[in-house]
Amino acid sequence: MFAALFPGQGSQKLGMGRELYQGSAAAREVLDRAEATLPGLLEIIWEGPEETLQLTENQQPALLAVSAAVWAAWREAGGGEPRLAAGHSLGEWSAHVAAGTLALEDALALVRKRGRYMQEAVPAGEGAMAAVLKLPPEQVFRVVEEIAGVEVANLNSPGQVVISGRRESVDAAAARFKELRGRVIPLKVSAPFHSSLMRPAREKLAADLAGVKLSPPRFPVYSNVTAAPETDPERIRELLLEQITSPVRWVEILEDMAAAGLRNFYEFGSGDVLCGLVRRTLEDARAVALQTPDDIKSALEES
Structure with a gap:
């Protein structure tokens, strides 16, 4: 099985x-x-x-x-x-x-x-995605709710959530996650999927x-x-x-x-x-x- x-x-x-x-x-x-x-x-x-x-x-x-x-x-x-x-x-x-x-x-x-x-x-360069590590999913959701233009795209594992959206919004969320001692990894993708x-x-x-x-x-x-x-x-x-x-x-x-x-x-x-x-x-x-x-x-x- x-x-x-x-x-x-x-x-x-x-x-x-x-x-x-x-x-x-x-x-x-x-x-x-x-x-x-x-x-x-x-x-x-x-x-x-x-x-x-x-x-x-x-x-x-x-x-x-x-x-x-x-x-x-x-x-x-x-x-x-x-x-x-x-x-x-x-x-x-x-x-x-x-x-x-x-x-x-x-x-x-x-x-x-x-x-x-x-x-x-989405025109090339206008969208982005990033993986957020070392923060609980509920904390990631709270930050995303506060910033227009960014959304949760993937809940991959208990310690890995991916965000997606307009590049400037993803960058703003990434800065906030770093303040919260999270780790942010920009993803090499061609569009803001999901x-x-x-x-x-x-x-x-x-x-x-x-x-x-x-x-x-x-x-x-x-x-x-x-x-x-x-x-x-x-x-x-x-x-x-x-x-x-x-x-x-x-x-x-x-x-x-x-x-x-x-x-x-x-x-x-x-x-x-x-x-x-x-x-x-x-x-x-x-x-x-x-x-x-x-x-x-x-x-x-x-x-």
Whole structure:
């Protein structure tokens, strides 16, 4: 019995998925389908340059493709389905591909548009995000409520809250957090994600998502918006849109999974960011990052 986690933006790296392509027929099929849907995607993932991969409209489909490939390799190797699943921001789309809610090709086309719309929503340089460390979430919320133009974007772990908004507002909040002896790390992002400034992106994506079929997921997938597992396709459609302008409630998601009795967490995709958040949130949890065929083999042998 395990929980499946799917990473979001920031977990990408050049060359991700190459070992899977070489070592798993199922993963190769997924990545070939991704390339057929978005020609040139594999070259961006494997050859870069890095600045091209980091573009939001490339980063999002690249991460989804690799997560879907890891999931396919896991199933090919005999891995079972999770009791519950969740994805961090973009990763929620990957989780729904794994659960069969969305077809791979539909999801890839949609997240490329999602990335493009999010980038276009706010002119470059006008928005910013920052991680706030060493302060309790309630203190971060109090400061944010006092400063117009900045919002809480991510509740990642008990000691890490991300803020998002207009650059001058984020800077003003950062100065206040430092006065309170918090640590503030500016994030290298291209737009103020998960804030009300992303409303234009949400409205544009709504038209695209309206024409795509969603099926009931084979296993429950948490919504970043509600921090609850969702299974109704039309409700999922609404929440995938609302997610663009709403905070990612990751701590609550992990705590709810733990309350359901889950202690084993597998991260399907590039990097191990979510494994780190699991360890910082849940004391007795086991978190394993699956990125290569060897990772999958080891996980299955230990399970």
